Amino acid sequence: MSERWILAPGQVSRARVVVTSLAAPAIALGLGLLIQPERELGALSLFLLAVVAAAVVAGMVAGIAASVLGFLALNYFFTKPLHTFHVADRDDVVALATFLVVALVVGWVVGRAVEERARATRREREARLLNYAAIKSLSGEPLERVVNDLAGALVDALRLSGCEVQASVGDRSVVARRGRMEGGTPEHVPIARGEATYGQLIAVPDLGAEVQADDRRLLESAARQIAVALERTSLDAEVADAREEAERSQARAALFSSVTHDLRTPLASIKAAVTSLLQEDVALAPDQQRDLLNTVLEETDRLNRLVGNILELARVRAGALVPAKQATAVDEVVESVLHRMAHRLAKVHVRTIVRDTPEVAADPVQIDQVLTNLLENAVQFSPPDGEVVVSVAPWRSAVRVTVTDHGPGVPPEDRERVFEAFSHGHVGGSGLGLAISRAIVLAHGGRIWIEGAPGGGTAVSFDLPVRDAEPVDQEAVTAEGHA
Amino acid sequence: MTTVLVVDDEPQIRRAMRTSLDAHGYEVRAVGTGEEAVLSAAEQAPDLMLLDLGLPDLDGTDVIRRVRSFSDVPIIVLSVRDRQADKVAALDAGADDYVSKPFGMEELLARLRAALRRRAGADEPLPTLTFGNLTVDLARRLVTLDGERVHLTRTEYALLEALVGDPGKLLTHGWLLRRVWGPGYAEETHYLRVYVRALRRKLGDEAAAPRLILTEPGVGYRWIAEPG
Numbered sequence: 001m002s003e004r005w006i007l008a009p010g011q012v013s014r015a016r017v018v019v020t021s022l023a024a025p026a027i028a029l030g031l032g033l034l035i036q037p038e039r040e041l042g043a044l045s046l047f048l049l050a051v052v053a054a055a056v057v058a059g060m061v062a063g064i065a066a067s068v069l070g071f072l073a074l075n076y077f078f079t080k081p082l083h084t085f086h087v088a089d090r091d092d093v094v095a096l097a098t099f100l101v102v103a104l105v106v107g108w109v110v111g112r113a114v115e116e117r118a119r120a121t122r123r124e125r126e127a128r129l130l131n132y133a134a135i136k137s138l139s140g141e142p143l144e145r146v147v148n149d150l151a152g153a154l155v156d157a158l159r160l161s162g163c164e165v166q167a168s169v170g171d172r173s174v175v176a177r178r179g180r181m182e183g184g185t186p187e188h189v190p191i192a193r194g195e196a197t198y199g200q201l202i203a204v205p206d207l208g209a210e211v212q213a214d215d216r217r218l219l220e221s222a223a224r225q226i227a228v229a230l231e232r233t234s235l236d237a238e239v240a241d242a243r244e245e246a247e248r249s250q251a252r253a254a255l256f257s258s259v260t261h262d263l264r265t266p267l268a269s270i271k272a273a274v275t276s277l278l279q280e281d282v283a284l285a286p287d288q289q290r291d292l293l294n295t296v297l298e299e300t301d302r303l304n305r306l307v308g309n310i311l312e313l314a315r316v317r318a319g320a321l322v323p324a325k326q327a328t329a330v331d332e333v334v335e336s337v338l339h340r341m342a343h344r345l346a347k348v349h350v351r352t353i354v355r356d357t358p359e360v361a362a363d364p365v366q367i368d369q370v371l372t373n374l375l376e377n378a379v380q381f382s383p384p385d386g387e388v389v390v391s392v393a394p395w396r397s398a399v400r401v402t403v404t405d406h407g408p409g410v411p412p413e414d415r416e417r418v419f420e421a422f423s424h425g426h427v428g429g430s431g432l433g434l435a436i437s438r439a440i441v442l443a444h445g446g447r448i449w450i451e452g453a454p455g456g457g458t459a460v461s462f463d464l465p466v467r468d469a470e471p472v473d474q475e476a477v478t479a480e481g482h483a
Numbered sequence: 484m485t486t487v488l489v490v491d492d493e494p495q496i497r498r499a500m501r502t503s504l505d506a507h508g509y510e511v512r513a514v515g516t517g518e519e520a521v522l523s524a525a526e527q528a529p530d531l532m533l534l535d536l537g538l539p540d541l542d543g544t545d546v547i548r549r550v551r552s553f554s555d556v557p558i559i560v561l562s563v564r565d566r567q568a569d570k571v572a573a574l575d576a577g578a579d580d581y582v583s584k585p586f587g588m589e590e591l592l593a594r595l596r597a598a599l600r601r602r603a604g605a606d607e608p609l610p611t612l613t614f615g616n617l618t619v620d621l622a623r624r625l626v627t628l629d630g631e632r633v634h635l636t637r638t639e640y641a642l643l644e645a646l647v648g649d650p651g652k653l654l655t656h657g658w659l660l661r662r663v664w665g666p667g668y669a670e671e672t673h674y675l676r677v678y679v680r681a682l683r684r685k686l687g688d689e690a691a692a693p694r695l696i697l698t699e700p701g702v703g704y705r706w707i708a709e710p711g
Contacts, residue, residue, distance in 0.1 A: 297587075304585055324568060326701060329676050333700040335690045352691045359673050364701030365567055 012059050012115075020058035021065035024050040029073050040092065043078040044099055047071075051103045055111035059118075063107025071100045122214070129157050130221050137229035140236075146229045148176040154203065154222055155179045158215050161206045167191050167199030169230040170237065179204075187211040189219045193227040201226065262306055262432070266299035273299075301344070305376065308369060309436045316439040323363035323443050330357060330399045330464065331392045333364055337371045338390070345375065348382045348405075353391040357399045360464045366440045367464070370448075373433035374403040374460050381407030381458065398446065398463040406457035415450040437462070485599065488529035489513040490520040490546070491561065492539050500533070503588050517541025524550045531599055533591075534578070536562040536569060544569075544576045551577040557598035561586070567701035574655050574702070581653065597651030612647050614695065614708035617686060619647050626686075633685050638663060642678050643686075646696065646706040655703040679704060 028050035032043045047070035055063030075085050079092040087093050132153060136146045151163040155178045162179030184205040191199045201223045205211050211219070273292040277284070284292070315321040331354045338350065371390075378388045382405045389404040410418055419438045441448040441462045448462035487509045489500050497513040504511045512527060514520050517538045524532060532550065536543035547558055560573045560581040570581050579598050582591050610622040618627045624640060626633040635643065641663045646654065657669045664674060679696060682688075688695040697705045 300585065326567070327670075327672050328701060329673075331690065332676070332698040335693070335698050336700050338691060339693065339697065350691075354690065359676070368700065 012062075012118075017058045017062045017065075020054045020062040021069065024054035024057075024062070024066045025069040025073055028070065029077065032073075032078065037078075040074070040078055040095055043074060044095065047074055047099065048103060048106065051107045052110055055107045056114050058111075059115045060108055060111030063111035064104060067100060067103035067107045070103055071096060074099060125157070126218055129153060129218070130225070133222050133225035134228075137225045138232060140232075143172065143174050143229060143233045144176065147174050147226060148178065150222055150226060151176045151178040151201075154201075154219065158203065158211075158218065159206065160203050162204045164202045164204075165191070165199070165226060166202075167226060167230055169198050169234040172233065172237070173199075174230075183207045184209050185211075187216060187219065189216070189223045191223045191227050191230070193224060193231065196227075196231075198227055198230050259310060259432075263303070266303045266306070269299045270296050270303075305372065306432075309373070309432050312366075312369065312436045312439065313432065316436070321439055321443050323366050323440070325361045325363055325444075327359040328362040328364045328367065329359050330362070330367065330401060333367045334371060334390055334392055334401065337368055337375065341372065341375055345379060345388070347384055348379055349385060349387045351387060351389045353389065353393070355391075355393040357392055357394045358466045360399050360444075360466050362444055362464055363440075366443075370437040370440050370462065371401070371403070373437045376433060377460070378403050378405035378407070378458075381405055383407065394466075395463060398465045400461055400463050402459055402461040404453045404457060404459040406453065406455065409452055409456055409458050410450055412452070418450065419448070434460075484508070484510045485531070486510045486512065486527065486529040487595070488520065488523055488527070488532045488556075490517070490533065490538070491515065491535040492537070493535075496535075503592075507592060515539075517543070517546045520546055521549045524554055524556060528554070529556060530602070531595060532556050532558045533595075534558055534560050535584075536560055536573060544572050547573060547576040547578050557602050559591075559594055559598060570702055571655055571657070574653065575657065579652055594651070601649060601652060612650075612710050614647075614650075614710055617695070617708070619643065628686060635682075635685060639678055639682055639685070642675075643682055646704065647710075650706045650708065650710050653699055653703055653705045659703065675704070 025047060028043075028046040032046050035042065037043050051063055051066045051070055054066035072085075075087065075096055076083060079087050079089065079096065081088055087096065133150055136149055139146065147165050147167070151165050154160060154163045160179060161183030162177065162181040164175070164177040164181055166175050167173065181202070181204050184207055187203045187205070187210075189201045189203065190197055191201055201219060203211055203215075203219055273295045276292055277289060312321065334352065334354065338345065338352065375388070375390070382388055386406045389402070391400075391402045391404075393400055419434050438448050441464070444464050446462055446464045448460065451459045451461065453459040485508075487504055489497055489504070489511060491497055491500070491513070492515045494515070497515070501511045501513055512523060512529065514523055515538075517540045520532070520534065520538075521541075523529070534543060534546060538546070543560065543562075547560075550556065550558065557580075558578045560570065560578045561584055562569060562573070562581060563584045573581060579601075580594050582594055610620065612619045612621065616629045618625075620626070621644065626635055626640070626643065642659065645659055645662045656672045656675060659675055660668045660671060663678075664671065668674065679698075680690075683690065683693075683696060686695055690698075693707065695706065695708045697707045699705060
């Protein structure tokens with residue numbers, strides 16, 4: 001629903017002046033000859049009317065021309081002797097002279113008034129159009145839309161066949177085209193401000209018409225407004241870039257310190273355990289030795305998980321997190337992760353609810369990592385012997401996986417934030433795990449979110465879209481077991 | 484004495500493996516490049532090869548192909564848990580199994596023993612296999628669970644036969660599909676899924692705590708029950 005900006009042309013076209021100047025007296029003459037008035041007064045009135053009509057329709061010049069032509073026609077056709085420019089009667093001389101003076105004055109005054117009015121209307125509409133352009137250019141709307149709307153308003157206002165804007169600022173370029181770019185001679189207007197030139201505006205009038213001087217001025221003003229919009233966009237982008245850069249470097253610093261911390265913690269445990277084992281001055285009991293060795297084992301697993309997540313994070317940052325997609329059965333990935341993590345999951349009670357699901361186009365290694373991260377968090381926040389539920393089920397055109405624990409839960413206001421890398425300090429690297437998980441799920445065209453679990457706790461779910469919908473067997477399989 | 488050829492470019496890994504395998508009574512040869520590996524496999528004819536896929540000189544898959552041109556020594560591939568496609572390529576090139584790095588020695592030794600056992604029993608086809616309460620009579624195509632006959636469809640039986648034919652070995656999707664369904668079916672992994680699930684249900688195996696069939700997502704399946 002574009003606003004309408006139709007502008008009357010500021011100047012009446014020459015063709016219209018000529019046609020009106022000839023047509024108005026010609027019609028009056030025709031009527032006069034048809035009616036054959038008894039007295040000259042009738043013919044005189046007809047021609048006076050023609051003068052007013054010409055002035056109203058085509059302005060002052062037409063009014064004056066119609067006066068002169070009317071005077072000649074009256075003289076030739078209606079004063080005796082007929083069909084000559086001689087005037088026999090003295091009364092006729094007075095009448096004709098009066099007609100000429102009155103007609104000239106009327107044509108001049110009416111024509112000027114009409115022209116003034118047209119100009120005023122146009123000026124007002126021009127002002128409105130430029131005001132619209134100014135508001136648009138500073139509106140903060142997307143550049144493409146601003147430029148497109150302005151091109152549309154110009155097409156409407158100037159009754160153009162088409163209008164095209166080609167401009168670029170920085171590494172942004174924008175092209176907008178409204179209407180058809182064929183017709184009369186195209187008018188090229190540079191989009192520039194001060195020294196800088198950003199592109200050009202091309203206005204194509206209708207076939208046979210050309211862009212008038214008034215219209216050209218208006219196009220130039222509009223082009224300046226587009227330049228303003230471009231500069232604003234470029235400034236906005238610079239500000240946003242600067243802000244983003246600041247945030248990035250802040251995040252990088254936080255990430256760096258957190259990664260260092262998270263890497264050192266397991267290393268410290270490993271080193272402490274191994275040096276204890278290597279001590280020669282104390283004899284450790286066999287179960288103490290086993291404890292220390294188990295510490296080493298658990299901490300190397302933790303390091304391995306952490307390194308996996310850091311690697312993925314590096315891929316995310318480099319924009320290189322591209323899933324190696326293949327037809328993947330999510331329930332099989334769940335099964336495999338539970339099997340691999342059996343030792344780690346021994347301190348909780350794991351229940352799986354697996355319904356028949358179609359295969360999804362996914363990278364099984366990355367989905368494995370998401371599940372590992374979610375289960376890792378669930379175990380970490382679960383009370384001893386707490387229940388962790390893993391469910392896999394079809395959901396519309398996706399497969400939904402949910403991992404539910406009965407830990408302390410995440411308050412609603414933090415449920416978005418926990419997916420940001422290191423948003424909540426380092427809870428054993430879980431912040432990183434969720435951030436990576438989200439990146440992976442998004443790379444698969446899915447989504448991931450947190451809800452509260454019924455009866456307290458956290459339910460993290462993610463959806464993976466199904467590429468090819470296989471027939472879904474709705475037989476529900478509920479398997480229960482200690483993993 | 485059983486000889487194991489360890490191929491890895493990391494000296495620390497070679498040292499740890501040598502120590503541990505040595506303690507378990509294996510004779511260990513360790514080399515650090517693919518060229519040395521091929522040479523050693525040819526000259527010393529080891530009983531088993533542990534091959535790291537990330538070697539400095541040759542692509543691991545090429546090493547497997549070259550070794551396979553003259554030897555059917557069991558090859559277990561070691562690789563970081565990253566790209567399933569690389570593992571599938573190694574298995575298709577002729578590797579017997581893979582173990583993801585970092586691995587536990589326990590797991591590696593179990594795979595190593597399984598591979599050696601398969602090799603030892605490769606020439607004598609057993610008419611009947613027993614896995615705990617499950618018996619598969621290959622000659623009569625008869626399957627019993629706790630003494631009761633299990634009714635399997637032709638395809639289910641063919642799949643079971645393929646799986647138990649190489650206990651412990653990781654069988655890729657492509658291999659199983661070609662073997663059971665035929666050459667045109669190598670991409671139809673969902674067939675496998677459906678039949679593996681059916682087999683599990685009929686044989687009393689659970690996906691959450693598998694005793695018979697283990698899934699390796701994106702790669703294939705492995706029959707994990709020990710025969711005997």
